[in-house]
Amino acid sequence: MTMSDVVPVADVFDALAAAAPEIRAGFAGRAGETDDHNATGDRQLHADIHADELLRAHLGGLDAVGQYASEEAEDVSDVGTGPLSVSVDPLDGSSNLGANNPTGTIVGVYDAPLPAAGSDLVAAAYVLYGPLTTMVAATDDGATRYAITPDGRRDGEPADLPDEPTVYGFGGRVPDWTADFTDYARRVEDELKLRYSGAMVADVNQVLTYGGVFAYPGLRDRPAGKLRTQFEAIPMAYIVEAAGGASTNGTRSVLDAEPETLHERTPVFLGNDALIERAERALD
Structure with missing residues (x-):
């Protein structure tokens, strides 16, 4: 800029x-x-x-x-x-x-x-x-x-992301999660506290306040997930990365996205670096 x-x-x-x-x-x-x-x-x-x-x-x-x-x-x-x-x-x-x-x-x-x-x-x-x-x-x-x-x-x-993660929030119905994401989620659940409100802003704000990970993954019947790339994913990924965290769509930073249409969707993972790296390994 x-x-x-x-x-x-x-x-x-x-x-x-x-x-x-x-x-x-x-x-x-x-x-x-x-x-x-x-x-x-x-x-x-x-x-x-x-x-x-x-x-x-x-x-x-x-x-x-x-x-x-x-x-x-x-x-x-x-x-x-x-x-x-x-x-x-x-x-x-x-x-x-x-x-x-x-x-x-x-x-x-x-x-x-x-x-x-x-x-x-x-x-x-x-x-x-x-x-x-x-x-x-x-x-x-x-x-x-x-x-x-x-x-x-x-x-x-x-607004700096804490180094030690504390909370997580994952969207989508559990029966609709893929096997790979379910395995990742179960491991995170063993380590962190659940905080999920149904509003992305509130859930990401919890992560920025306490450290952790937010995700709305690709689902079995909706591989692109629910969140809009242009309106939700890119701006929120930018904020989390500016605060010292990381983002991914499962394979690369959300900020690498180049949406072709205004309302397209993407899987989103935001939070501490180590948890985002683990998500990419789990979904690879």
Whole structure:
């Protein structure tokens, strides 16, 4: 990332921090389903649409942003003439709202048109709507954790992955796991504590806080898994790697991905280096 990119990327982080309290305030009364589906067939909640509208307004209105792509929409939107493109999962884990469990927002910032490769990513961030609202933002200089208040982001401190892993969270139904992944999972279960919420942001945040591994593997009937390469996998892998961890799709870093379509999916493993290396050996 060049020095000329620093201010535009900071503007994206500030815009996300400004949108987050509005998104959170909009949860009340919006946990119900609409009659619509997103681009990959998931039933949309009113909260999904509300979060997308707010983020489009905040991020799409920046001078530095030329393209806006949402997991909730089929196609990329041209929103300006700026050099940056943003990919947004407006409300990760939105189905958790019904049980009052954590949700999040994921944003990737690319200096190329979408769909874009992991090598085109220049920054990424996620917001966690938990007991507190927090944001972890990453550039090539590292990852930083912020508290989010109505006045924006504050109290930034390094978000460094602990050296000693403590927790794990694996997605997908156990009967749908492949034999190789099941063997890997059983070994991890003997060593670490289970922490899985159904929201990728919340589960990866646990890993960044305590050390460990998050995975949504390829499944028997869905070899590409569930998570979207552009909207979830690449940005979250970038954050974990910036925090000192590693990522893989089973054979190589998620950041080596070059998605051909906007909504394609990929297996994802994120966490401490040794656990990611073990996953690659198990799945080889």
